[in-house]
Amino acid sequence: MSRSPIVIKVGGALLDDAAAMTRLFLSIKEVQTTRPVVVVHGGGPLVETLMASLGLTSTKIDGLRVTPDEHMPYICGALAGSANKQLCAAALASGLTPVGLSLLDGNMVVCEPLADKYGAVGVPSTADSAFLKNVLAQSALPVISSIGSSPQGRLLNVNADQAATVIAELLDAELLLLSNVDGVLDSDKVLISELNAQSIAKYASEGVITDGMKVKVDAALSSADTLNRAVYIASWTADINAILNKNTGTQILPTTLKPTNGENTDHLNGDAGDK
Template structure:
C-alpha cells in the first residue's frame, strides 16, 4: 500500500464555494484513513478584495504580482489568517481535525526574495521536515498558507503552486493541483489523460493550451520535473481516490516516466 503523503494545492476561489469545500474535505477524510494528507492554499481573490477595500493598488510585472513590504501585513492576514481559518473551519465541519500553518512554521521551508523589483515575493526551498512529519504522525490535517519568511525574518508572499511543490518535495509526496476545472482539455473539449513536455508544447503551439491553463500546466510540469513523479491537475469536486487512480484529471509527466511511443497511454 502506498503510504507516501498526498499534497493537495487549492486556489483561493475554493473559499467562495462552500459545497465544493465540503466535498473536498469529505474526500480527504476518506483518503486519510490510509495515507497522510497536506493541504496547501493560496487566496488571490481574498487578497484582491481586501486590497481594493483598503484602496491599495496592486500591480504586476511579467504577470507576477508586485508585493511591497508595507502590503505584507494585509496579505499575511488574508492568507495565513482569514483564508487559512476558513479552510480549517470547513475541515472541522466534515470531521477532519486541521492544524493551520504557514511555510515558515517549524522551519519547514526557507524563502529568499525573488528580485528587488517584485518586493516581498519569495522563492521557496525545502528546509526541515521533522516538524511537519511529527504533525502528520498525530493523524491531523496540516493546512498550510503560502506565506514564508527569509532567514532574516522578512515575511514573503510565495506563489501557491511553488509552495505546494516544495511541501511535496519536503515529504516526497504526490502532488495534486486542484481547481474548478476537470483537467486539461483538447480542441474537442475532451479530457487529456496525460501530458509530457513535448505534448504540452504541441498543444500550446496549436493554440489548444492557452492563457491561465498554460500557466497552470507549465507550473505542473516544473513540479513534475522537480519531484520526479507525475503531478495531477484535476477538479476539487472530484474524489481524490478517483484522481489518484487516474479515472479523472490530467497527469503531467516528467521525462523520466514519460510514456514510451506507442504505449496505450500515449497522448499523440
C-alpha cells in the same frame, strides 16, 4: 497500500464554494485512513478584494505581481488568517483535525527574496521536515498557507503552486493541483489523460492550451520536473482516489524522469495519450 503522503493544492476560489469545500474534505477524510494528506492553499481573490477595499494597488512585472513590504501585513492577514481559518473550519466540520500553518512554521521551508524589483516575493526551498511529519503522525490535517519568511525574518509572499511543490518535495509526496476545472481538454473538449513537455508544446502551438490553462499546465510541468514524478491537474469536486487511479484529471509528466530503485520508467517518457 502506499503510505507516501499526498499534497493537495487549492486556490482561494474554493472559499466561495462551500459545497465543493465539503466534498473535498470528505474525500480527504476517506483517503486519510490509508495515507497522510497535506493541504496547501493560496487566496488570490481574497487578497484582491481586501487590497481593493483598502485602496491599495500593485503592478506586475513579466506577469508576476510586485508585493511591496508595506502590503505584507494585509496579505498575511488574508492568506495565513482568513483563508487559512476558513479552510480549517470547513475541515473541522467534515470530521477532520486541521492544523493551520504557514510555510515558515516549524522551520519547514526557508525563503529568499526573488529580486528587489518584485518586493516581498519569495522563492521557497526545503528546510526541516521533522515538525510536519510529527503533525502528520497525529493523524491531523496540516492546512498550509503560502506565506514564508527569509532566515532574517522578512515575511515573503510565495506563489501557491511553488509552495505546494516545496511541501511535496519536503515529504517526497504526490502532488495534486486542484481547481474548478476537470483537467486539460483537447480541441474536442475531451479530457486529456496525460501530457508531457512535447505534447504541451504541441497543444499550445495549436491554440488548444491557452491563457490561464497554459499557466496552470506550465506550473504543473515545473512541479513535475522538480519532484521527478507526475503531477495531477484535476477538479476539487473529484474523488481523490479517482484522480490517483487516473480515472479523472490530467497527469503532467516530468520532462526527464530519473529512475529510482532501479525501476524502468521509460513508459512515462513517451508521447502523451489522450482519453
